[in-house]
Amino acid sequence: MIQKTSEKVGAVLVVGGGVGGMQASLDLAEAGYKVYLVEKGPSIGGVMAQLDKTFPTNDCAMCTLAPRMVDCGRHLNIEKLTYSEIESIEGTAGNFSVRIRKKARSVDIDKCTGCGECVENCLVRNIVYLEPPAVPKIEMEEDMQTKVDAIISRYEGGSESLVPILQGITSELNWLPRETLMRVAEVKKIPIEHILRIATFYKAFSLEPRGENIITVCMGTACHVKGAPRILERFERELGIETGQTTSDMQFTLEAVRCIGCCGLSPVITVGDDLYGKLTPAEAGKVLEKYRD
Numbered sequence: 312m313i314q315k316t317s318e319k320v321g322a323v324l325v326v327g328g329g330v331g332g333m334q335a336s337l338d339l340a341e342a343g344y345k346v347y348l349v350e351k352g353p354s355i356g357g358v359m360a361q362l363d364k365t366f367p368t369n370d371c372a373m374c375t376l377a378p379r380m381v382d383c384g385r386h387l388n389i390e391k392l393t394y395s396e397i398e399s400i401e402g403t404a405g406n407f408s409v410r411i412r413k414k415a416r417s418v419d420i421d422k423c424t425g426c427g428e429c430v431e432n433c434l435v436r437n438i439v440y441l442e443p444p445a446v447p448k449i450e451m452e453e454d455m456q457t458k459v460d461a462i463i464s465r466y467e468g469g470s471e472s473l474v475p476i477l478q479g480i481t482s483e484l485n486w487l488p489r490e491t492l493m494r495v496a497e498v499k500k501i502p503i504e505h506i507l508r509i510a511t512f513y514k515a516f517s518l519e520p521r522g523e524n525i526i527t528v529c530m531g532t533a534c535h536v537k538g539a540p541r542i543l544e545r546f547e548r549e550l551g552i553e554t555g556q557t558t559s560d561m562q563f564t565l566e567a568v569r570c571i572g573c574c575g576l577s578p579v580i581t582v583g584d585d586l587y588g589k590l591t592p593a594e595a596g597k598v599l600e601k602y603r604d
């Protein structure tokens with residue numbers, strides 16, 4: 312537990328180490344203030360560190376973020392308090408006392424070089440591998456098992472091959488039946504919880520059966536302002552289902568996503584691998600006809 316008391320000496324507390332918090336800290340530090348930057352995560356960077364590009368300029372997120380992270384790390388006027396949370400604030404303007412809880416990291420941050428050896432030698436992980444829980448017997452149709460085994464055998468290695476394997480099963484079956492995931496876990500020796508985490512993280516994977524044709528309507532900002540909601544409504548009406556559902560004849564699944572990277576063609580939809588841009592609700596009906604049996 313750290314207790315920080317500041318008299319009116321010009322110290323500033325910035326809460327949140329995202330790009331906004333970092334820029335505020337740098338501006339204040341440059342102006343001569345001592346800055347305490349508090350971040351609840353293990354590292355500064357925030358959500359932007361997880362992005363590839365930023366809307367609407369399509370700038371590289373890391374190119375914007377990395378220089379600020381480095382500057383914050385080096386600035387003598389900035390004290391970073393990561394993995395920390397504010398417990399209480401007392402006092403009045405000019406003289407606040409802030410109580411901050413710093414969480415245990417279980418590694419010596421001054422010695423850590425990020426080599427990853429501690430992960431390899433982690434006792435908790437090793438115990439899990441030494442005594443894996445009993446796996447229930449997998450019951451799968453022979454035909455499906457042959458297909459799944461063929462896909463698994465295309466990829467060497469362990470969890471690094473998981474995403475391509477799941478993509479392979481999805482393109483073969485259109486979804487990820489439970490027993491196929493268990494088969495992947497068994498053959499590749501990957502914990503099933505890890506597989507489920509990946510399978511539920513990506514929109515491209517589904518744990519529910521999906522239709523033969525997957526209609527994806529982009530509801531990103533550019534498409535939204537150009538009428539994507541009306542297109543989505545049109546599909547819902549024509550198909551008699553709601554977004555996220557599949558028609559009873561298993562022909563169509565309707566999904567909505569955020570920006571598929573073709574904003575210049577907005578509003579955009581995809582049907583399987585086909586892309587349709589600058590679409591009107593009336594044209595949406597015609598597109599549907601093309602894919603009906």
Ligand code: FES
Nearest residue numbers: 529531534571573
């Ligand atoms: S908002 Fe970018 S493609 Fe729709």
